[in-house]
Amino acid sequence: MTQRKVISFDTIRVACKNCSLSQLCLPMGLAQEDIERLDSIIKRSRPLHRGDHLFRGGERFRSLYVVKTGSVKTYAPSEEGGEQVLGFHLPGEIIGLDAIDKSCHACSAKVLETSAICEVPFQRFEELAASIPSLQHQMYRLLSKEIGQDADMLLLLGKKNAEERLAAFLTSMSSRLSKRGLSPTDFYLSMSRHEIGSYLGLAVETVSRLFTRFQEDGLLRVDRKHVEVLNLPALEMMAGSAPSSTHQQRSN
Amino acid sequence: MTQRKVISFDTIRVACKNCSLSQLCLPMGLAQEDIERLDSIIKRSRPLHRGDHLFRGGERFRSLYVVKTGSVKTYAPSEEGGEQVLGFHLPGEIIGLDAIDKSCHACSAKVLETSAICEVPFQRFEELAASIPSLQHQMYRLLSKEIGQDADMLLLLGKKNAEERLAAFLTSMSSRLSKRGLSPTDFYLSMSRHEIGSYLGLAVETVSRLFTRFQEDGLLRVDRKHVEVLNLPALEMMAGSAPSSTHQQRSN
DNA sequence: ATTGACGCTTGATGCATGTCAACTTGAGTT
DNA sequence: AACTCAAGTTGACATGCATCAAGCGTCAAT
Incomplete structure (x- = not known):
C-alpha cells in the first residue's frame, strides 16, 4: 500500500x-x-x-x-x-x-x-x-x-482453495489500489503474511509457499512486501470461481 | 423451522x-x-x-x-x-x-x-x-x-472446524427460533443437509456424520429434519471459539 | 404395491493444507 | 560491525475433511 x-x-x-x-x-x-x-x-x-x-x-x-x-x-x-x-x-x-x-x-x-x-x-x-x-x-x-x-x-472462505484465495486477495488489492490512482501491478502490502493468512483462513506457511509458487509460475515478482503483478489476467482467472486446475475441490 | x-x-x-x-x-x-x-x-x-x-x-x-x-x-x-x-x-x-x-x-x-x-x-x-x-x-x-x-x-469459516461450525449453526437456529417464541430445543429444519453444508463450507457427508456423532454423544436427537437439542450448554460451548478437544487446528 | 428419484447415511481412500521445526533474512539497536 | 528479534521461508510429517462409491429410507406418482 x-x-x-x-x-x-x-x-x-x-x-x-x-x-x-x-x-x-x-x-x-x-x-x-x-x-x-x-x-x-x-x-x-x-x-x-x-x-x-x-x-x-x-x-x-x-x-x-x-x-x-x-x-x-x-x-x-x-x-x-x-x-x-x-x-x-x-x-x-x-x-x-x-x-x-x-x-x-x-x-x-x-x-x-x-x-x-x-x-x-x-x-x-x-x-x-x-x-x-x-x-x-x-x-x-x-x-x-x-x-x-x-x-x-x-x-x-466457503468454496475456494488456497491458491484461489490468494489470487483473489491480490486482484482485489490491485483493483482497489487502481481505483485510488495507484498502480494496479506494482504495490506494497502493508500487512504481514500472518495477517494475510488470517484474513484468508490459511496458515502463514501456506501463504508463503503460494507467494513462492506464484513467483515461480511467472505471475508475480515478490520482494518482501513489494509485489509486482506480471500476469494480472491469469491471476484474475485464478481468483474467479473457476477451479485451479483439472481437479477442483469443495464442490459442495 | x-x-x-x-x-x-x-x-x-x-x-x-x-x-x-x-x-x-x-x-x-x-x-x-x-x-x-x-x-x-x-x-x-x-x-x-x-x-x-x-x-x-x-x-x-x-x-x-x-x-x-x-x-x-x-x-x-x-x-x-x-x-x-x-x-x-x-x-x-x-x-x-x-x-x-x-x-x-x-x-x-x-x-x-x-x-x-x-x-x-x-x-x-x-x-x-x-x-x-x-x-x-x-x-x-x-x-x-x-x-x-x-x-x-x-x-x-476462517477459524472453526467442522464440529464447531455445525454446533454454531444449531445454537444460532436455536436462539433465533427462541426469539420468535418457538422452542429453542425442539424444531424442524427447513433446509437440506446439502444446504447446511454449503452454508457452513462443508461437504454433505461431513454434516451427516456430525449429526450422527452429536446424537451418539447425547447432544441431540435427530430424525430427518426434526431436531431435539438435549444438551444446549454443551453445544454452545462447542460453538464458542473454544477448540473442540485438546488439539486445536487452524490457530492462524 | 411398484417404481423412480432424491436426500441421507456410512465406509474407504486420498489430498490439500495445517502443524512442527529448523533455517534464513532483514531491520533496528547498541 | 555485532547482536537481537520478528518475520518469512522451506521441508517433513500429520490429519481433517473432501471425494468416491455404495446402500438405504422416504416420498410421490402411477
Whole structure:
C-alpha cells in the first residue's frame, strides 16, 4: 500500500471538498454546500502510527472512521492472543459500520502504517443525513456495499482453495489500489503474511509457499512486501470461481 | 423451522401494527402512526411455495423482502449448477440489503417452505425513512446488524472446524427460533443437509456424520429434519471459539 | 404395491493444507 | 560491525475433511 510518497501535514488535513477520495467516500453525489456541512462535523486528528488503535472490541461506539491515507486492519481478538483478521481498509473506506447496531464495537481496528484518519461522530452524522437525502442514500449504499463484500468473502472462505484465495486477495488489492490512482501491478502490502493468512483462513506457511509458487509460475515478482503483478489476467482467472486446475475441490 | 402450525390467510395479511414480529423487524421503536405509514407502502402477496424465488441474481433491485412466516435461503448461483448458500432467513429478517448498492441483485433468494413475505418497495421506503428519524435509525441498525453477523460468519469459516461450525449453526437456529417464541430445543429444519453444508463450507457427508456423532454423544436427537437439542450448554460451548478437544487446528 | 428419484447415511481412500521445526533474512539497536 | 528479534521461508510429517462409491429410507406418482 505505502506508495512511498511524502505526505505533508497539510495534505492530510484537507477538507472533504478538496479530498481526492470524495468520489469513493461519504461525500459522493453531494452538492457543494452539503459537503461543507458534512465537513463541519468531521474530526481530523494528527496521523496515527503503526500499531495504534482506532478502537478496541468492547468499547462504546461513538464514531465511524474513514481512512484518508495509509491502511487499517480490523480484527476479532480472541482470548489466547489469537485473532481473526476481518478486513483491510484502504483510503476512502469506512470502518466501524458493524457497531451501529449494538452501539458497541465487536471488533478492533489497528493502523498498519502511518495513516491519516477522519473521524465521523455518528450521532451528528445521523442528524445530518436526515436532512440531506443524497447523504442518506449514499450511507445506505455504503452499508449495502459492505454487506455485498462480506458475501463475496463468505464465498471465498466457503468454496475456494488456497491458491484461489490468494489470487483473489491480490486482484482485489490491485483493483482497489487502481481505483485510488495507484498502480494496479506494482504495490506494497502493508500487512504481514500472518495477517494475510488470517484474513484468508490459511496458515502463514501456506501463504508463503503460494507467494513462492506464484513467483515461480511467472505471475508475480515478490520482494518482501513489494509485489509486482506480471500476469494480472491469469491471476484474475485464478481468483474467479473457476477451479485451479483439472481437479477442483469443495464442490459442495 | 416449520412448527407444524396451521396458518390462516388472515394471519399472513396482518398489518405491521398487529404483527408479532414488529419488535424484530422494521417497525421496532416506531410510533403508532409511523407504523401505519410504513404499513401503507408494504405489499403483501399470497403465500409463496417451496422453490419459488423472491428474486434471482442479476435482476434489478426494487424492493426489500421481509419474511413473515416460513423461511428463505439466499445463495450465489454459479455456472455449473453449484451454489454457495449465503444465509437462511427466518421471520422478521430482511432480505436483499446487499443489492441497494448496485441496484441489482447479486444473489438469489428462494423460499424453503410455504412462506408469507412482505415486500418493501425501496424507493418509497427511503422517502419515508427520510421523514421518520426513528425508522432511519432502525434501518441503520438492521444494516449494521447484518454486517456484524457476516463478520461472525467470516470468523466461523476462517477459524472453526467442522464440529464447531455445525454446533454454531444449531445454537444460532436455536436462539433465533427462541426469539420468535418457538422452542429453542425442539424444531424442524427447513433446509437440506446439502444446504447446511454449503452454508457452513462443508461437504454433505461431513454434516451427516456430525449429526450422527452429536446424537451418539447425547447432544441431540435427530430424525430427518426434526431436531431435539438435549444438551444446549454443551453445544454452545462447542460453538464458542473454544477448540473442540485438546488439539486445536487452524490457530492462524 | 411398484417404481423412480432424491436426500441421507456410512465406509474407504486420498489430498490439500495445517502443524512442527529448523533455517534464513532483514531491520533496528547498541 | 555485532547482536537481537520478528518475520518469512522451506521441508517433513500429520490429519481433517473432501471425494468416491455404495446402500438405504422416504416420498410421490402411477
